[in-house]
Amino acid sequence: MGETPRARDITIDFECQFSVTLQQSDFVSIMQAFLMLLPQLLTDFFQRVLVGFGEYEMSLPRKSFACKGCGNDTAFVWKTRHGKATTLLTWFRWIALKQLQVQCTRCGRKQYITRMLLGLEPRQRVPEATRRKLALLGALTSYRVAAKLGTLFGWALDKMTIWKAVQHVGASLAFALDETEAPRGEADGTGIGITGIPKRGKELKVLVQYKQGGGIRVAGLAIGPYNGSWDTLWEKSLAVLKRFPRPFLLVTDGDTSLLDSLKGKVTVLLQRCLWHLPYQAQYVLWKDAVKRKSQEWLRVVGELMEICAIRPLVDCPATVQAMLDSKRLRLETTIAYCRERGYKHTVAYLENARGDLFTALEHRLAGKTTSRVERLFRTVNMRINVSKWSTQGALNVIKVRLAYYYNGFDA
Numbered sequence: 001m002g003e004t005p006r007a008r009d010i011t012i013d014f015e016c017q018f019s020v021t022l023q024q025s026d027f028v029s030i031m032q033a034f035l036m037l038l039p040q041l042l043t044d045f046f047q048r049v050l051v052g053f054g055e056y057e058m059s060l061p062r063k064s065f066a067c068k069g070c071g072n073d074t075a076f077v078w079k080t081r082h083g084k085a086t087t088l089l090t091w092f093r094w095i096a097l098k099q100l101q102v103q104c105t106r107c108g109r110k111q112y113i114t115r116m117l118l119g120l121e122p123r124q125r126v127p128e129a130t131r132r133k134l135a136l137l138g139a140l141t142s143y144r145v146a147a148k149l150g151t152l153f154g155w156a157l158d159k160m161t162i163w164k165a166v167q168h169v170g171a172s173l174a175f176a177l178d179e180t181e182a183p184r185g186e187a188d189g190t191g192i193g194i195t196g197i198p199k200r201g202k203e204l205k206v207l208v209q210y211k212q213g214g215g216i217r218v219a220g221l222a223i224g225p226y227n228g229s230w231d232t233l234w235e236k237s238l239a240v241l242k243r244f245p246r247p248f249l250l251v252t253d254g255d256t257s258l259l260d261s262l263k264g265k266v267t268v269l270l271q272r273c274l275w276h277l278p279y280q281a282q283y284v285l286w287k288d289a290v291k292r293k294s295q296e297w298l299r300v301v302g303e304l305m306e307i308c309a310i311r312p313l314v315d316c317p318a319t320v321q322a323m324l325d326s327k328r329l330r331l332e333t334t335i336a337y338c339r340e341r342g343y344k345h346t347v348a349y350l351e352n353a354r355g356d357l358f359t360a361l362e363h364r365l366a367g368k369t370t371s372r373v374e375r376l377f378r379t380v381n382m383r384i385n386v387s388k389w390s391t392q393g394a395l396n397v398i399k400v401r402l403a404y405y406y407n408g409f410d411a
């Protein structure tokens with residue numbers, strides 16, 4: 001099942017016989033009359049082509065199908081070319097087709113061959129090609145708008161049909177790292193509002209991978225509670241992570257919990273100096289002969305830990321600015337403290353680092369898109385804010401949407 005027989009071109013003679021009553025000859029009247037005609041024309045066309053190919057099949061000594069009773073694939077007779085109706089979702093609307101039925105002359109079993117000719121699974125009413133188109137439509141805009149767009153151009157498709165297609169296609173999409181692309185990427189989370197769950201009660205987590213030729217692709221996607229496990233983000237990528245020739249370099253805002261699920265399995269390097277800084281500072285403090293865990297050592301390391309802890313997902317600009325001011329002040333105070341005590345290495349290290357320490361935070365403030373994940377989140381949010389969602393429903397629509405924008409999904 002699934003393959004349409006294609007031995008040679010088959011020409012179907014298709015004569016249109018219809019009558020349509022119009023009151024006027026203006027453009028809109030003609031378009032509207034055509035839209036009324038479309039279902040009839042479409043159904044007839046499908047029917048005629050299927051019968052044509054059915055006749056061709058029946059003329060072959062060996063058929064493309066076999067009897068489900070006895071396995072015979074040569075001896076059949078027509079039962080009917082216009083049997084029980086079955087429905088099919090085309091790109092424009094549902095149509096009802098009269099099924100083609102043949103009978104095995106060995107065992108007498110009757111079977112339909114319509115779906116075999118269509119390249120569809122038994123009882124499959126929505127072809128994958130239709131599903132992908134509707135899913136993409138529903139992922140690019142709200143279901144309401146998607147349905148409206150359809151009716152504008154004569155499609156008889158409702159919101160629920162589009163919603164179902166999004167769910168089906170979204171659920172079938174999986175994201176993972178690609179070992180042929182760069183061993184670098186970014187991960188981040190953003191709050192999303194989902195109906196029935198308090199605003200910002202859930203977090204969308206995204207792992208993106210840099211492509212060799214520039215740009216990014218989505219390599220992981222999950223929705224879960226704040227501070228929740230990031231396991232699902234990595235689950236399909238663990239094997240790929242191990243195959244990269246060098247450790248994967250991950251750029252992130254400083255939320256290290258996203259690496260928890262990789263602990264002991266594979267090494268991933270975090271790029272943001274915020275994470276490394278307090279640890280590297282311990283090394284320069286040692287070079288300055290500051291005794292580990294002494295009062296001075298604890299003061300400096302403790303302050304740096306606080307300064308470098310960036311609370312993710314704060315998106316109020318005034319709050320971010322206040323955080324920045326506070327952190328800068330504390331950093332300067334800490335540098336002054338070290339200078340007073342003659343910690344030369346530590347002072348040099350911190351002065352060198354302070355320039356780009358808060359880059360990510362500043363970008364968030366300025367709404368800049370240097371972080372490519374943040375840009376991706378904007379792509380998500382243009383769609384996510386317009387409708388009601390379940391967690392799974394939201395994840396599926398985001399999957400289709402991002403697959404289209406970043407991973408080459410098309411319909």
Ligand SMILES: [Zn+2]
Pocket residue numbers: 067068069070071072104105106107108109
């Ligand atoms: Zn048979």
